[in-house]
Amino acid sequence: MASDLRETRVGGQELFKGDFLHAMRDRVRLPDGQLTQREYIVHPGAVMIVPWLQGPDGSLQLVLERQYRYPVQQTIVEFPAGKLDPGEAPLVCAQRELREETGYTAREWARAGLLHPVVSYSTEFIEVWFARGLQAGERRLDEGEFLEVFTASPEQLYAWCRDGEITDAKTLIGALWLQNVASGSWSLNWQPADPAA
Template sequence: MTFNKQSNFYEKVLDKEEIFNGKVFSVEKAKVELMDGSISSREMVFHHGGACILAIDADRNIYLVKQYRISVKQDLLEIPAGKLEKGEDHFSCAKRELYEELGMTAKNWSLLSEFFPTPGYCSERIKIYLARNLTIGENKLDPGEFLEVKKIHLTEALKMIKNKQIVDSKTMIAILLADQILREDENIFEQ
């Protein structure tokens, strides 16, 4: 039974079948009994999860990557992010991706938030980290990974969200959260 102890809502899984099992995710089709006793079906994607990083310097510049995303057939501006490798925790994934995509390390890390991008059918959980006091080096991209690093002031990034130039959800969430945190604590870079 899928049950959230904080909720009175539930669905009881009566039967399930694996449809696909790949490197990144698997897909199941399930027959479920709803709270009212009716029967329905669910198609679910099970994903290991991921981490993303808003790297920000003391001048409030953030570092984004521009890359082509075949699923939406366009280039997107995104914060660095990656999928969890087997046995890897979210924070280790974030540090690895910051180094691979931007060639950076950070002295100070904060967990900004975590979210489910598409909970209607997918289990993926993404944790968003704020990386500060950056050391910049040379990126170490994975084979087959092509991207361009963009340094953009936080104020400009906020305008880009409003103007629909930044449309990636994890990036929008991270930028908006970071802006709120910086409004509340202007001395965050001195910590």
């Protein structure tokens, strides 16, 4: 039988509250009864989309983005993604973010799973969604948001992951899901898009 590894909050304080992130320091009781501190970031959660596009020759192409990420001072290749608005359903967020960032809408959607990218210091979770049957449209980037949209083959994506050119955790997980779905090892439950989305 597994032992109880839970830590229990006994107090805490807010360290910082910004427009996006919220930093906390909690006092917690460990499984052995000792007390310690845990500092962490409260995050509203996010979605990531793995968009499938049919190439002119019928081959599968993926819609990706290049975006400068200030904390790491690098331009990062990643799948489209964005944070949840208060009370927003993850699929609605995925549809909104795909449209805003890339201009594409999708006829079909499938939820792949959930990931926690930084469990040691953040509450952040990211729902992974696949989108297919893409139709091009106009992008509506947020003010101050700059990114380049491009397409690549799955083979290019896997090579960039292997060679360390892609280091974004959520995109690496997206590539893992894609590889397993493409091989037939994992399946997706596709659903039509909500016509109102």
